[in-house]
Amino acid sequence: MDPVSIRAQWCKGCGICVAFCPKKALRLENEKAVHNPELCILCGMCELYCPDLAVTVDKSQKKPQATREVANES
Amino acid sequence: MSVNNYIRERFFPHLWCPGCGHGTILNALLRTVESLGIDKSNMCMVSGIGCSARISGYVDFHSMHSMHGRALACATGIKMIKPELNVVVPMGDGDAMAIGGNHFIHACRRNIDMVAIIMNNRIYGMTGGQYSPLSGSGILATTAPYRSIDREFDATQLAMGAGATFVARTTAFHVKEIGSLLKKAFEHKGFSVVEVLTQCPTYFGRKNKFGGPVQMLEWYRDNTAPLGSKKLEENSDLIPRGVFRQVDAPEYCAEYAKIVEKAHKE
Ligand code: SF4
Ligand code: SF4
Ligand code: SF4
Numbered sequence: 001m002d003p004v005s006i007r008a009q010w011c012k013g014c015g016i017c018v019a020f021c022p023k024k025a026l027r028l029e030n031e032k033a034v035h036n037p038e039l040c041i042l043c044g045m046c047e048l049y050c051p052d053l054a055v056t057v058d059k060s061q062k063k064p065q066a067t068r069e070v071a072n073e074s
Numbered sequence: 075m076s077v078n079n080y081i082r083e084r085f086f087p088h089l090w091c092p093g094c095g096h097g098t099i100l101n102a103l104l105r106t107v108e109s110l111g112i113d114k115s116n117m118c119m120v121s122g123i124g125c126s127a128r129i130s131g132y133v134d135f136h137s138m139h140s141m142h143g144r145a146l147a148c149a150t151g152i153k154m155i156k157p158e159l160n161v162v163v164p165m166g167d168g169d170a171m172a173i174g175g176n177h178f179i180h181a182c183r184r185n186i187d188m189v190a191i192i193m194n195n196r197i198y199g200m201t202g203g204q205y206s207p208l209s210g211s212g213i214l215a216t217t218a219p220y221r222s223i224d225r226e227f228d229a230t231q232l233a234m235g236a237g238a239t240f241v242a243r244t245t246a247f248h249v250k251e252i253g254s255l256l257k258k259a260f261e262h263k264g265f266s267v268v269e270v271l272t273q274c275p276t277y278f279g280r281k282n283k284f285g286g287p288v289q290m291l292e293w294y295r296d297n298t299a300p301l302g303s304k305k306l307e308e309n310s311d312l313i314p315r316g317v318f319r320q321v322d323a324p325e326y327c328a329e330y331a332k333i334v335e336k337a338h339k340e
Pocket of ligand 1: 004020040
């Protein structure tokens with residue numbers, strides 16, 4: 001499951017999370033924010049910026065991803 | 075965890091406009107209360123009137139949506155009856171500095187232990203975009219079609235002059251800083267004032283051609299700097315952010331408790 005979930009019913013499409021995501025991992029589609037997990041580093045900023053409490057970032061998923069990367073390297 | 079434990083979900087999506095900074099301040103406030111581990115039944119929020127004042131309807135704390143400018147007076151009564159409560163009073167700029175200006179200076183002077191948040195978007199949003207004492211001169215508003223000639227209050231200077239013992243400022247762009255300053259304000263024993271410069275894209279932004287919420291937040295990013303920073307030293311036009319004052323002084327409820335004790339002895 002995508003660790004960044006966006007509650008579409010609450011999102012008002014203001015574009016704040018899209019503009020300030022450091023990895024450009026968010027975009028607007030039909031005036032709702034949509035997340036791209038490929039680009040995301042789970043920094044959690046979008047969750048803090050959202051004026052509508054529409055974004056939840058599950059940072060607990062950060063570690064397994066990093067472990068997987070390390071595993072891939074070795 | 076989720077901040078959703080601290081809100082009344084049935085009232086969401088909230089009524090604020092898309093990109094209104096008030097929601098970002100609510101967001102930071104909820105996370106601060108959570109990080110401090112304060113039980114929501116020990117939280118009390120009192121608000122006045124205006125877009126900002128809607129905030130008390132959204133939190134699952136004890137709450138009171140009171141009268142325009144009178145939130146601090148109501149909060150003072152609550153805090154004196156129940157000093158163990160954490161009392162937080164979010165106000166708009168007009169609510170805090172115009173209609174409530176008198177209550178504001180006296181709450182500062184008394185040093186009663188509560189957190190006052192000034193959500194300063196430089197305009198009256200709810201009533202259609204009139205200028206406030208924090209708009210500043212040269213601003214377009216419904217009541218200033220040829221631009222305002224009024225000089226603005228510096229809310230932090232006013233708070234310090236009136237005796238507030240914790241005074242800080244940040245903006246709705248600096249989301250982590252809102253949290254860290256609110257945390258300090260809650261931990262401070264005395265009257266704490268946190269001014270958050272925020273955006274009303276619907277009236278202030280549109281009338282003054284500031285662009286949408288993103289452009290307004292970029293303006294706060296580019297036109298402010300932390301107190302004590304090199305950036306601020308080199309450019310005095312920037313608006314300072316950070317803690318302006320943090321001092322210890324006798325707190326009102328504690329002093330009052332002593333008087334009660336004295337009266338009982340005699
Ligand atoms: S968690 Fe960080 S990187 Fe991921 S979408 Fe949010 S702001 Fe962008
Ligand atoms: S900041 Fe929130 S409301 Fe605005 S576009 Fe992003 S998810 Fe939607
Ligand atoms: S009018 Fe302005 S302050 Fe009021 S909800 Fe809309 S953007 Fe926010």
